[in-house]
Amino acid sequence: MNPEFARGLGRYPAYVYDLRGLADHARAVRAALGPTELFYAAKANPDAEILRALAPHVDGVEVSSGGELAHVRRTLPHARLAFGGPGKTDEELAQALALNAERIHVESPRELSRLADLGPADVLLRANLPFTAPNAVLTMSGPFGMDEEALNECARRIADTPHITLRGVHAHLASGLDAPAMLDLARQITSWALPWLRAQGVRAPEVNLGGGMAVDYTDPHARFDWTTYGAELPSSSRQALPPPVLRIEPGRAITAYHGWYVTDVLDVKTTRGATYVIVRGGTHHLRTPAAKGHDQPFDVVTPHGPPTTTATLVGQLCTPKDVLAREVPVPSLAPGDVVAFGMAGAYAWNISHRDFLMHPAPAFHYLR
Numbered sequence: 001m002n003p004e005f006a007r008g009l010g011r012y013p014a015y016v017y018d019l020r021g022l023a024d025h026a027r028a029v030r031a032a033l034g035p036t037e038l039f040y041a042a043k044a045n046p047d048a049e050i051l052r053a054l055a056p057h058v059d060g061v062e063v064s065s066g067g068e069l070a071h072v073r074r075t076l077p078h079a080r081l082a083f084g085g086p087g088k089t090d091e092e093l094a095q096a097l098a099l100n101a102e103r104i105h106v107e108s109p110r111e112l113s114r115l116a117d118l119g120p121a122d123v124l125l126r127a128n129l130p131f132t133a134p135n136a137v138l139t140m141s142g143p144f145g146m147d148e149e150a151l152n153e154c155a156r157r158i159a160d161t162p163h164i165t166l167r168g169v170h171a172h173l174a175s176g177l178d179a180p181a182m183l184d185l186a187r188q189i190t191s192w193a194l195p196w197l198r199a200q201g202v203r204a205p206e207v208n209l210g211g212g213m214a215v216d217y218t219d220p221h222a223r224f225d226w227t228t229y230g231a232e233l234p235s236s237s238r239q240a241l242p243p244p245v246l247r248i249e250p251g252r253a254i255t256a257y258h259g260w261y262v263t264d265v266l267d268v269k270t271t272r273g274a275t276y277v278i279v280r281g282g283t284h285h286l287r288t289p290a291a292k293g294h295d296q297p298f299d300v301v302t303p304h305g306p307p308t309t310t311a312t313l314v315g316q317l318c319t320p321k322d323v324l325a326r327e328v329p330v331p332s333l334a335p336g337d338v339v340a341f342g343m344a345g346a347y348a349w350n351i352s353h354r355d356f357l358m359h360p361a362p363a364f365h366y367l368r
């Protein structure tokens with residue numbers, strides 16, 4: 001974030017999205033992936049400007065609700081769409097068919113039957129496989145996807161339903177993994193999925209490996225190793241002929257780095273030995289640190305020397321949970337100083353409880 005730009009915004013708080021930096025990042029990811037298809041998971045940040053900036057550099061968009069379906073189709077009329085997510089309603093399934101979602105990720109045998117009642121569809125079956133990824137931040141088992149028994153049940157029903165076409169398997173099993181761990185998980189998934197799909201007579205199999213590529217909030221400059229991942233992924237299924245279509249659908253690792261939440265200091269005080277910096281806004285705009293229990297990285301953009309003290313940065317909400325960064329090193333801040341919280345481009349504004357306390361909404365700026 002250019003400090004001069006952040007200081008000159010005039011009204012705080014404000015979200016700033018660097019669309020050019022985002023497009024450059026997505027272009028590099030796309031190039032590193034080679035034959036692997038890249039769908040963007042809209043739930044990370046469905047901002048229309050972000051979708052438009054990403055569109056030239058992704059193969060499609062993954063949506064997880066009727067709302068996302070309608071919004072992404074309106075914003076990108078020609079994008080390839082995949083529709084996933086648990087608990088799809090009949091209305092949403094019908095909408096997916098009407099809006100030409102090219103793949104539907106089926107979550108249960110019952111959902112498959114409801115879809116079959118609505119019309120022809122091309123599906124991936126979402127698998128909940130018993131593979132482990134030791135360092136995962138989130139493990140997506142529980143209600144998501146199906147075990148082998150339910151998958152077999154779906155395959156039998158599809159065999160009896162000519163207008164439903166089985167295209168492949170979807171498996172989003174974990175998140176927060178680095179490239180070697182993601183590759184290891186991919187090998188486990190394809191070595192189960194490809195023989196299984198062959199046994200079902202699927203001729204051009206597709207495997208969607210999900211998202212979840214690691215984003216390290218303690219190091220804003222670190223990036224997932226897309227080069228290694230993209231180069232080695234196809235070899236995870238080299239033995240398979242014809243080679244399957246591999247597809248991924250990351251969200252966070254695409255958009256996290258190119259958003260900032262910029263705001264100014266309202267008050268600084270020391271209470272019972274602890275120093276608090278109270279900024280305009282808070283976690284009702286930037287819920288990420290509260291949701292993930294981390295310190296949101298930030299830069300002080302008004303001129304200052306190096307940190308001289310330790311403080312907790314909080315917002316304006318009347319709850320002790322409104323903490324943006326806890327006991328972090330800061331220079332001696334005063335009201336009017338401007339702070340830019342980084343890594344606020346994914347799961348930030350769109351997951352925030354914005355109406356809580358009825359403070360004004362942030363301004364939005366897009367760098368092109």
Ligand SMILES: *Cc1c(COP(=O)(O)O)cnc(C)c1O
Pocket residue numbers: 041043044062084085172175176210211212213249250251252253
């Ligand atoms: C959330 C989600 C993603 C994106 O995950 P990221 O951690 O943002 O990369 C992809 N696929 C599915 C099914 C998801 O639920």
